[in-house]
Each structure stands twice: as C-alpha cells, then as structure tokens.
Amino acid sequence: MQSLQIHTAYSPWYALLCLAAGLGVSWFMYRRGGPWPMGLRLLLASLRALLVALVCFLLLEPYTRRIRQEEVKPKVVLALDNSQSVGLFTSKAELGRTLQGLDALADRLQKSGLEVVKQSMQEGDTVVNSFAQTPLKAPVTNLHALVEKGDRALRNQNLAATVLISDGIHNQGPTPTFQLYNAPIYPLALGDTVAKRDVVLEEVQYNKINYTGTSFPVVARVRHNGFNGTTATVLLQENGKTVQRKTVSLPRGGTVQTSFQVTAAQPGKKHFQVQVQPLTGEFTNINNSRHAYLEVIKGKLKVLVAAAAPHPDIKALRSALRTNQLLDVEVVLGPFQNPSFKTPYDAAILHQIPNATGVGTDWLRRLRTARVPTFYILGAQTDFNAFNSLQAGVQINRPSPQFDEVQPLLNAAFQRFSAEPTAQSRIKAWPPTPVTFGDWRIAPAAEVILQQQVGAVRTTKPLLVYKPAAPTPSAVLLTDGSWQWRLTESVDHGSSQIYDELMTHLVQLLANRRNQKRLHVYPVKDEFEASEGVTLQADVFNAVQEEIFGQDISLTLTHEGGKQTRHRFRHEQGGEGLRLGNLPVGVYRYTASARVENQNYTDAGEFVVQEQNLESLLAVADHSLLSQIAERSETRLYYPAQLAQLEQDLIKANFKTILRSHEEEKDLLEQPWFYFLLLGLACAEWALRRFYGSL
Template identity: 85%
Template sequence: MQSFQIHTAYSPWFALLCLAVGVGVSWFMYRRGGPWPTGLRWLLASLRALLVALVCFLLLEPYTRRVRQEEIKPKVVLAFDNSQSVGLFTQKADLTRTLQGLDALAERLRKRGMEVVTESFQEGDSAASSLASMPLQAPFTNLHALLEKGENAFKDQNLAATVLISDGIHNQGPTPTFQLYNAPVYPLALGDTIPKRDVVLEEVQYNKINYTGTSFPIQARLRHNGFSGTAMNVLLQENGKTVQRKTVSLPRGGTSQTTFQVTAAQPGKKHFEVVVQPVTGEFTHLNNRRHAYLEVIKGKLKILVAAAAPHPDIKALRSALRTNPLLDVEVVLGPFQNPSFKTPYDAAVLHQIPNASGVGTDWLRRLRSDKVPTFYILGAQTDFNSFNALQAGVQLNRPSPQFDEVQPLLNQAFKRFSTEPIAQTRVRNWPPTAVTFGEWQLAPAAEVILHQQVGAVRTTKPLLIYKPAAPTPSAVLLTDGSWQWRLTEAVDHGSVQIYDELMTHMVQLLANRRNQKRLHVYPVKDEFETSEQVTLQADVFNAVQEEIFGQTISLTLTHNNGKQTQHRFKHEQGGEGLPLGNLPVGVYRYTATTRAENQNHTDTGEFVVQEQNLESLLAVADHSLLSQLAERSETRLYYPTQLAQLEQDLIKADFKAVLRSHQEEKDLLEQPWFYFLLLGLACTEWALRRFFGTL
C-alpha cells in the first residue's frame, strides 16, 4: 500500500494566495473576450490560472512525501548444525529421514504465511535447495555463532523463531546456554546419547619449541569406553614412517597415557603423527590419529633489556618477553659498568637511553657499532637531541617539557606480524599514557604500528613505529607508561595476551632482521588452521638495508606430499603479499627469488597448516546442552520423531506479520514530472489558441 502527499515548507494556506494570483493573471488576459467561444475561453483561462498558480506554488518550497507500507511475514530460521560430528555419529538413514521431514515441515509453514529460511556454518551452504542436500563438512561446532548468524541476518525482518537442528556437541566459541537471543530457540536433538565402544586419542602434548641435540617428550593421552584390559599399539610416525612404538594396556578408569622421547639433530619444523592402531569393535577410527607440529632451533635469541634507572616498564617488558621460549632475556639497570658483551645480542631494548644525564652512553655506542637492532622506549629522562641523531625512524622537533595524555590505536594496515581479532578492541581500551609534546616527524621508511588518540580525537601521530631501513632496524615507543597497559589488561580480562604478543612480536621482528638478507619472505603466522587463509609477506632491501619496492618475486611452494606449485607476486608498499588460500594439513616449504639492483636474491622458509580434528573427539551427543537452551527460551526439546509436535507448537505460537512504513521525501523542484506538467499546460493553452484563433 502506498500513499502520495505534497507538503510545503510554509503554511499550506499560502496555496490559496498562489491560486488567487493565477486567477488574477488569467482574468487580466481573458477579461476582454476574444475570437473563442465562451466554453473554450473558460478552458483557456483555467489552463493559464493553473499554470501561474503552480509556478507561484514553487515559492512555498513544496516537497513530496511517499509513504509505502509493506507486510513483513514472520520468519522462522532453520539453523542446521552441518558439522562433521552430525554425519559421523548420527545414523545416515535416520538423519536423511529427519532432514527430509524438516524440508516438508518448512513447506507447510510457508503455506501458512511464514517465511522459512535455512542457515548453516558455511556461507555457501545456504544456497542448497534443501536441508537434506547440505554437506556435513564444518570442521568445528560453534552453536552460538550459528544462532547469532540468523539473528544478525534477520534482526530487522520480524524474526519469530529459530529451530536449532544439532547433536549438541559444542567445541568452539561462547557456550550458547549463557547467551541471550531475541527470538525463541526450538532445539531439535540429533545423534545418540548412548556412549559407543570406542578408543579416542584425546590429546597429544609437546613443546612447540625445542633445541637441536636435546631430547624432548611427546605425550599421548588415550580415553576409551568398553575396552578395559585391552592392549593397544600406539605409534609415533614421521613422514609416514614409524619411528617409535609403544604398547598400552587400557585401564578400567577409562584414561591412559604414554610418552615418546624424541631427539632431532637438524633444525626446522617437524611433523609427527601419533597413531593408535585400530582394534575390533571400535565405533570409529577417525579419532585414532593426531598431529604434532613443532620447531627445532639451534638456540635462543639473545635479547638485552637496558634501562637508565629502575622503572615499572622493565618488569612488564621482562614478563612479556619471557613468555616466548625463543627469547633469552638479560636485564641490566643503570648505573652501568663498562659493557663486556660476553655473547652477541640479537636485539636490544633501551629504556630512556640516550639519557639526559648520560647514563648508558657507552652501552648505546657499543650496540650501535655492533649494528644491534634496537627498540627505544622514550620518556621524561630521554635526551631528545641525542635520540634525533640516531635516525631511529622518528624525530621530535623542538621538544617541550609538557606532555599529552594519549591512548593507543592499532594500525590495521601494519602487516609485518598479525594480531588477534580481539586486539583492536582491547588496545583501544588501554589507559592514556604521557607522550612528550612536540612535532613528531616520521622517517619515510618508518611504519606506524600504534597511532595516538587524544581524548576522543583519533590522530595520525605515531605512538609505536618500526623502521626496517639502515643503519640498523629499529623500533620506537614514545611513552614510558606501557606498564599500565599490561596491568589494565590483566585486571579487565584476566589475561595479558595482547600486550605480551605485541612486545614479543616487536622484539622478534627486530632480532630476525639481524641476518641482513636482501630478500626476506615470511608467513604472517607460523601456524595456520585449515580454515584460515595462508598469506606470505615479503621485504626487499638494497645494499645499505633500505627497503625498496616494485620487484616481482617468484616463489616455489613444496607441499607436504612433495608436489610443487609456482607463484608470482609484486612487492609493493602496503601490498597484500601472496595469498595462498586454504591449504591441506602439512608442513610446507618455499623458495623465493627476485632480482634487485642487477642481482639475484633468494630466501627460503616454511610454515605449518594443522587441523584440530575437534569433531571426532566425542562420539556421544550432548542433549543436555540443547535442553538447557530450550529452558532459557521457554520452549521444549524435540526429537526427530516429534516433528509433528514441533509444527503444532510453531503454529500455536501464532506469530504475527508486521506492517512497516517506509517514508521518502523529495523536493518538488527535483522531480521532472512537475516540469512536464507545467510544460504540458503551457503547450496545451498555446495549441488551443493557435488552432482556434490567434495568439
């Protein structure tokens, strides 16, 4: 239903004045008669009066209002848990019969005036013609995300109810029983709650970082149901070959564990598989195998943390860096002795050095001469004139004794290392810290990691920067109050993950540039899930280690099975790198080459794609979770044999359609039809006068 209205910016009574003007002009023109009959003269006068009145009407700033009402039918979402566990642990014939019954139920609801839509875990599945034709391929189950997906898609479209079709197995994301949903949830339980006779390789524990020549453990934990006293063979395999074998007798208690001791002579990423050999009577063999991906390195990176004086930042930095087993952290506080540097440092963190009192100058000079990549943390005691001379990536012109209280803002365009999705929100909530007031000038090669926010104003001023160029790679943090960020994160979230990762990634980025390679190709993460897109980034440097752009990089990727694929991408400033898409499980190695300044340069590396295999860990449905969800929605739990009851309850709920009005306003001056109306009136009058007499 639509309605069309005309309104004016002034009182509509002025329209009578416009009509009076039109009548007056028409009377003045046609008062003396003419060569026309009386009826035609009245018609001509009316056309002229209407034309003049409409032209005067424009002075009232008229506008049109179009009101359209539409009826929005109640929507019922069939949220289908099409995860692998549903296909694994629900009888195929029963599942097919249930899904076909739901498709028929959906058609009957549509005939009753409801709009029924389907949702599943994967975007492409919604295009399936029926629930029965949806593939059961989702590698994990996040029931909250599934319910929220339907709510977000139809929150403004009269969402009446959500039918959750699931086995209740939930292994990722927030537990749905503790969430609030706008529409009532009607759970339909699939699967079987009776435990099956099965042996499950529940977990494999190992250190992800290990060192060459040392022995490290890989521990496997088994869980079983119905196999007490059975002897199981557990194998440790590398590259498809069995390297160790253990025999485990399964106890009555249901769990057991065994440990393999492994020694690796060569550095690199290693891929082991722990395999439980199947026995007769197991429900499934899909949960008898788990992967272990670990890295063997030659030694730790040596990191120096030097401060001119004790400060809360030092404890926060030391605690953050020591969370990474790759880093060997040494802390030195002023006043300093003469630097001995018994072992070379891979990177250094200097807190308020260069210092206004000269503390640490000898250490700074020695680090500069050894070309050690340095992370500078500035504060009230920093000697800014000496710091500007370091060319660390940012300079402060005309430093002031005053300070700005600024909050950090994460720069999403920075791609040299990845951050967790929650980082943007958490970093934004970190407390303000003091930054010396002045004109901060960024070097051309420097990249901003954190921006400054002053009050509610987001600025482009840097707070944390990274410079990969000569004379040595460096990073600069413009505040000495970052310890407050770590403390706030611990209080607000019970975890300091984001702060610790930011600092460790920053130091690792500096330390890994110490090799002075001209070409550096690296993955944005060391480990990817099969559901994640693998992306590689690259840096190219000239002879003095200044980053350059525009090179074409050729890359050969060696897959886990030995297959090789060729790739090419352009190295551009701010570019997205090389997206490789989703890759199967395995260890991947690559060789990259490019030509810069008439020389060929090569780099190699590797990364891991792993799969958690969450869906096969439990061979029993969790209907208690679905029952709790129904209780919170004040509905009930349904089973496949109760589809008729589900249909009756949905009909009995008597979901109502919603009438929604859409209003559109537009100036009359902007609408062509009005000008055609004026032209039509003028042309009609002219044509009649021309045909029946004189102009």
C-alpha cells in the same frame, strides 16, 4: 497499496488566496467577453484561473507525501548444523530420511503461507537449496553463529521462528543456551545419546618450542568407553614411520595417559602423529589419532635490557619478554652493573641511553661496534643530541623540556608481524604517557607501529618506530611510561597479552634481522589452522640494508608428501604478498629466489598447517543442550520422527503478517509531472484561443 498526499509548509487555508488570485486574473482577462460562445469562454477562464492558482500555490512550498504499504509474511529459518559430527555419528539411513523430510517440510510450510529460509554453517550468504545435498563437512560447530546468522540476515524481515537441526555438539563460540535471539528456537535433535564402545585419543600435550640435543616429552591422554580391563597400543610416528610404541591398560575410570620421550638432533619443524591402534568392536577409528607440530631450535635469542637507572619500564619489559621461551633476557642497571658481553647479543633494549649524565655510553659504543639491533626507549633523561646522531629512524629538532600526554594507536598499515584482532581496541584504551614536545621527523626507511593521539585528536606523529635499514635494524619508543600500559591491560583484561606480544614480536623482529639477508620471505604466522588461508610476505634489501621494492619473487612450495608447487608474486610496498589459500594439514617448506641489483638471492623457510580435529572427540549427541535452548525459548525438543508435530506447532503458532508503511516526502518543485501539468493548462488555453480565432 500506495497513497499520495499533498502538504504545504504554510497553512493550507492560504490555498484559498491562491484560488482567489487565479479567479481574479481570469475575470480580468475574460470580463469583456470575446469572439467565443459563453461555454468556451467559461472553459478558457477556468483554465487560466487554474493555471494562475497552481503557480501561486508554489509560494506555499508544497510537497508530496507518498505512503506505500506492504505485507511482510512471517519467515521461518531452517538452520542445519552441517558439521562433521552430524555425519559421523548419526545413522546414514536415518540422517538421509530426516534431511529429505526437512526439504518436504519446507515446501509444505511455504504452501501454508510461511516464507522458509534454509541455512547452514557455510560461510557467506550461500543459498541452501536442498538439505539432502548439503555436505556435512564443517570442521567445527558454532551453534550460536548458526542461529545468529539467520537473526542478522532477517533482522527487519519478520523473522518468526528458527528451527535448529543439530546433534547438540558445540565446540566453538558462545554457548547458545545463554544468548538472546530475535525469534523462538525449535530444536530438532539428531544423533544418538547412547555412548558407543569407542577409544578416543583425547589430547596430545607437548612443548611447541624445544632445543636441539635435549629430550622432551609427548604425552598422550586416551579415553575409552566399554573396554574396561583390555589393553591398547599407542604409537608415536614421524613421517609415517613408528619411532616408539607403548602398551597401556584401559582402566575402569575411562582415562589413561602415557608419555614418549623424544630427542631431536636437527633444528626445524617436526611433525609427529600419535595413534591408538584400533580395537575389535570399536565404533569408529576416526578419533584414534592426533597430530603434534613442534619446532626444534638451536638455542635462545640473547637479549640485553640495559637502563641508565632503575625504572618501572624495566620490570614491565622483562616480564613481557620472559613470556617468550625463545628469548634469554639479561637485565643490567647503571651505574651499578655492567653487561657481561660474554656472548654476542642478538638484540638490545636501551632505556634512556644515551643518557644526559653519560651513563651507558661505553655500553652503547660496544653494541654499535658489534652492530647489535637496538630498541631505544626515550625519556626525560635522554641525551637527544647524542640520540639524533645514531640515525635510529626518528629525530627530534629543538627538544623542549615540556611534554605532551599522548595515547597510543596501532597503525593498521604496519604488516611485519600480525596482531590479535582485539589489539586495535585494547591498545587504544591504554592510558596517556609523556612524550617530549618537539618536531619529530621520521627517516624515509622507517615504519610507524604506534601513532600518537593527543586528547581526542588522532595524529600521524610517531610513538613507536621501526627501521629495518642500515647500519643496523633499530626501533624507538618515544615515551618511558609504557609500564602503565602493561599494568592497565592486566587490570582491565586479566592478562597483558597484547603488550607482551607487541614487545616480544618487536624484539624478535630486530634479532632475526641480525643476519642482514638481502631477501627475506616469511609466513605471517608460524602455524595456520586448516580453515584459514596461508599468506607469505617478503622483504628485499639493497647493499646497505635499505628496503627496496618492485622485484619479482619465485617460490617453490614443498608439501609434506613431497609434492611441489611453484608460485610467483611481486614485492610491492604495502602489497598483500603471496596468498596460498587453504592448504591441507602438514609441514610445508619453501625456497624463494629473486634477482636484486643484478644478483640472485635465495631464502628458505617452513610453516605448519594443523587441524583442530574437534568434531570427532565426542561420539555422543548432546540433546540436553538442545533441551535447554527449547526451554529458554518456551518451545519443545523434537526428534526426526516428530516432523509432522513440528509442522503442526509452527502452523498453530499463527505467526502474524506485518503491515509495514514506507513514507517518502518530496518537494513539489522537484517533480516533473507538476511542470507538465502547468504546461498542459497553458497549451490547452492557447490552442483553444488560437483555434477559435483570437489569442
């Protein structure tokens, strides 16, 4: 239903003046009569009066208001939990009948005047046409995301109710029991709450980082139901071969654990599978095995943290670096201690060195001679003239004794290591720290990790800079107040994860560049989940270790089973690298090659794709969770045999249709039909006068 109204910016009583003006002009023109009969003369006068009145009416700034009303029918969302647990632990015959019944229920609700929307946990806005044809393959169950998906899509579309079809097993995301939703939830319970006789390999515990020649444990925890007093055999397998076996007695308590001691002589990624051999009468064997992916390395990276004098930054850096098992940190303070220099350092952190007092100059010279990648932290005691001569990636011209108080901002364009999704907002909340005021200039090859924000103004000035180029890789932090960042993050979030990862990733990036390879191909993560895409990045350097672009890189990917696939991508500045998409679980190794300055260079590496295996841990439906959701929504819990009752309750709820109005205002001067009206009046008067003998 639509209506059209005309309003004016001034009082509508002024329209009488417009009409009077039209009548006055018309009377003046036609007062003496003419060669027309009285009826025609009145018609001509009326046309002229109306034309003039409408033109004068424009002075009142008229506008139209179009009101359109529409009926929005109530919508009911049928949200199906299509996770693996529903298909694994619900009778196939019963599940098939239930899904077909839900399709029929949707049709009947549609005929009763309700609009029905079918949804599942598929990503995006994929339309579900038939529940009976929907694959039950989702690797995790996030019931909150499933319900919120309908809430978000139909936020302004008169969402009346959500029917949640699930077994109640929830293993990812917020618990829906304590969430607020826009519509009541009617849970429909699938699955079986009676515990089956089953043996479950509940967890495998192991250190992800281990060292060659050392022995490390792999601990398996086994849970069972209904096998009291029997024994089970637990196998440790590598590459499909059993390397160790243990026999465990299944106690009455239901849980037992056993440990394997493993020794790895060669470095690299290792893939072990722990498996419980099936027992007679076991409900399912799907949850009898789990995978363990670990890395064996030659040794730790040796990192020197040297400061000209004691400072709170040193404790913050030491604590951050020691969260990473790969780093062996040595801390020295001048002028009280000297670095050992017994073994070559893989990276060094120099706090206010070069120093205005000369402390640490010898240390710096030895590190520069050994070409150790260095992370410089600047402050009030830094000798900026000496620092500028180091060509570390950033220089300051005419340093001032004054300081700017700046806040850090993460540069989203920096892609050499990945940050947590929350890093952007958490770093932005770190407190301001002092930065020497001056003209900071970045070297062409340098990359900005953190930028400065002065007050409310976001700038492009650097705060943390990384330079991969010759003579050695380096990084520079322009403030000596980063200890405040770690302290603030610990207070606000209970941990300093983002600060610790930023510092450890930066030091690892420096240390790993010590070999000065010309071609470096690397995964953005060492471990990927089976549900996420795999991406590889690349760096290419010239003879003086300056990064260059435009090379074509060929890559051969070897899957765990020996299958090989070949890929090709171009190394571009700011490019997205090589996207491999979702890969099956396993250890992958790759070799890459590129032609750089008329020579061929190669690189190799490996990464892991692992599965979460959450859906097969519980073979018992959790109907109590669904019951709590129903109680919170003031509805009730339904079972597959009660679809008819569910239909009656939805219809009896008498969800109301919403009448929604939409108003649109538009200036009359912007509407062509008004000009055609004026033109029509003028042409009609002219045509009549012309036809009847006088203009």
